[in-house]
Amino acid sequence: MAAFKRNILITGGAGFIGNHVVRLFVNKYPDYRIINLDKLTYAGNLANVSDVACRGNYVFAKCDICDAAAVAELFARYDIDGVIHLAAESHVDRSIHDPMAFARTNVLGTLTLLQAALEHWRGGDMSGKRFYHISTDEVYGALHAEGGFFTEATRYDPHSPYSASKASSDHFVRAFHDTYGMPTLVTNCSNNYGPRQFPEKLIPLFVNNIRRRRPLPVYGRGLNVRDWLYVEDHARAIDLIFHHGHAGETYNIGGHNEMRNIDMVKALIAVTDRLLGRADGEDSGLITYVTDRAGHDLRYAIDASKLERELGWRPQVSIAEGLELTVKWYLDNQQWLDSVTSGEYMNYYEKMYGNR
Numbered sequence: 001m002a003a004f005k006r007n008i009l010i011t012g013g014a015g016f017i018g019n020h021v022v023r024l025f026v027n028k029y030p031d032y033r034i035i036n037l038d039k040l041t042y043a044g045n046l047a048n049v050s051d052v053a054c055r056g057n058y059v060f061a062k063c064d065i066c067d068a069a070a071v072a073e074l075f076a077r078y079d080i081d082g083v084i085h086l087a088a089e090s091h092v093d094r095s096i097h098d099p100m101a102f103a104r105t106n107v108l109g110t111l112t113l114l115q116a117a118l119e120h121w122r123g124g125d126m127s128g129k130r131f132y133h134i135s136t137d138e139v140y141g142a143l144h145a146e147g148g149f150f151t152e153a154t155r156y157d158p159h160s161p162y163s164a165s166k167a168s169s170d171h172f173v174r175a176f177h178d179t180y181g182m183p184t185l186v187t188n189c190s191n192n193y194g195p196r197q198f199p200e201k202l203i204p205l206f207v208n209n210i211r212r213r214r215p216l217p218v219y220g221r222g223l224n225v226r227d228w229l230y231v232e233d234h235a236r237a238i239d240l241i242f243h244h245g246h247a248g249e250t251y252n253i254g255g256h257n258e259m260r261n262i263d264m265v266k267a268l269i270a271v272t273d274r275l276l277g278r279a280d281g282e283d284s285g286l287i288t289y290v291t292d293r294a295g296h297d298l299r300y301a302i303d304a305s306k307l308e309r310e311l312g313w314r315p316q317v318s319i320a321e322g323l324e325l326t327v328k329w330y331l332d333n334q335q336w337l338d339s340v341t342s343g344e345y346m347n348y349y350e351k352m353y354g355n356r
Contacts, residue, residue, distance in 0.1 A: 004033040004057065009080045011065055011113065012087030014038040016197040017134070019048035020235040021084060026052040028239070035059045035078050037071075038087065043198045045340065046348045053352065062349065065109035068116065075120040082130040083117055084242060085110065088169075091200055092138075092162045096294055099161035106165035107172070114176045121182070132185040132242050133173040137227070137252070138163035139188060142297035149303035150188070152250045159295045174248075183247035187238070190254045190302045193322065194231030195329035199340055203323075206265060207330045208337050210272045210283050220292035222262025225299040229255030230317035230325075237313050244311055251311075254302025257319040262287075267319075271327045 006029070013022040013036030026034050038044045040062055052058050059078070063070045065087050074080065088106050089095065095102045110133065121129050140150045141157030158164040170186055177184040193203045206216050237253045245251060259267070265287060273282050307313045317325070330337055339345045 005029075005031040006082055007033045007035065007078045007080050008082040008084065009035045009037055009074065009078070010084045010086065011037045012044070012085075014040060014044035014046050014048055015086065016043070016201075017192055017231055017234060018086040019045075019196055020194070020231050021086065021238055022049050022058075023052050024235045024239060026055050026058050030057055033057050033059065033078060035061055035074065035080065037061045037063050037065065037074065039064045040346075040349055042346075043090070045196070045198075045345045046352055047336065047339070047345055048196045060353070062353075066104060066112055068112050071112055071116045072119065075116050080117075080120065081128060082242065083113060083132060084238065085113055085131070085133045088166070090136075090162065092160050093200075093293065095160055095162035095165070099165075102161050102165040103168075106162075107168045110169035111172050114172060114182070118176065118180055118182060122180075126181060126183055129183050130185065130242055130247075131173065131176070131182055132187075132238070132245075133169065134238065135166050135170050135186055135188045136163065137188050137190050137254075137300045137302055138297070139167040139170060140300075143299040143301055149301045150252060151303045152188075152252055152306055159297055174250075177248045185241055185245045185247065186250045187241060188250065188252050188302075189234055189237075190227035190229045190300060192229050192231045192234055194326050195333070196336070197231070199337060202261070202264065203268060203326060204330060204337070206268050207272055207327055208341065210269060210286065211276065211331065211334070213283065213286065215288040216265055216269075216286045217288050217290045218262060218265055219290060219296060221289065222260060222265065223298075224261050224296060225258055225301070226261065226264075227254050227301050228257040228259060228264070228319055228322070229253065229315065230322040233315040233317050236316075237307065240311050240313050241307070246310075251307045252302045252304050253307060253313075254304040255315050255319070256304070257315075257322075258299075258301055259319065267323060268327065271323050272331070275327055275331055
């Protein structure tokens with residue numbers, strides 16, 4: 001087995017944010033072995049990392065983070081010294097219908113990983129180790145319509161089963177730092193968008209619906225406000241924090257791009273119609289207002305000044321540029337959209353790895 005400078009386990013690496021982090025690390029750090037652990041649930045798509053699948057420093061492991069024996073075996077086999085934990089159930093609507101699945105993956109799965117890391121690292125020098133847990137701004141609850149931002153000191157006040165499960169996992173990560181001295185990091189990020197996002201989320205869902213002239217369902221009156229973070233900006237932040245963040249610290253990652261949902265929808269229509277060669281606003285009639293989601297927080301907004309001040313990170317992609325890049329990617333990769341929406345992508349693992 002080739003010697004590598006570091007052996008980094010990235011969980012959920014076939015998912016949306018995870019694939020961008022995996023590809024960044026594989027390409028940027030050829031002297032690191034990157035182990036991509038993914039259960040390949042509906043949101044995991046190995047086509048997302050096909051461009052690095054044959055690289056010598058990349059390994060894929062199909063594994064459930066709740067399987068303690070399998071996770072421990074991975075730590076031992078690859079002598080893992082760093083974890084970037086992205087694997088999670090993340091869709092709020094699904095959490096409302098099946099909260100137990102979110103508790104299992106987000107809480108017990110995180111605890112299983114923490115325990116495996118502790119057992120593998122215990123008794124040695126943990127100063128060079130890292131357990132980096134990626135979380136969400138939804139753990140903070142809701143802000144007023146105008147004014148105020150979430151900071152790292154904001155009290156947790158989760159309102160959905162999803163955010164409650166992520167809040168619990170955050171607390172476990174911090175508890176392992178405080179109790180065992182594990183060098184942990186936690187980040188809470190705002191809404192991510194960009195290429196290769198599963199089309200149950202607003203932007204890819206609506207781009208797909210616009211191209212097919214299907215309804216665009218908007219909760220309530222579309223007045224809920226979100227801060228949008230381009231996924232490659234987030235991946236760069238994760239890279240920086242993993243290498244230079246201070247153990248035991250929490251960092252907020254925000255895009256400085258607050259928008260009402262209805263304004264995001266109108267912007268998507270404008271960009272998508274233009275790129276499809278349609279008349280300006282031609283598909284505005286597709287907007288359909290539907291009953292608001294239970295526990296729908298009014299506004300999220302991140303204060304990322306700590307990350308900027310301490311580590312020098314700032315988002316590089318404006319919302320206008322990011323939407324242009326994102327919509328263009330989905331329209332240029334309609335086969336990817338069709339494969340995901342049809343379910344064909346679920347066969348990719350067997351094509352790549354057979355039945356193992």
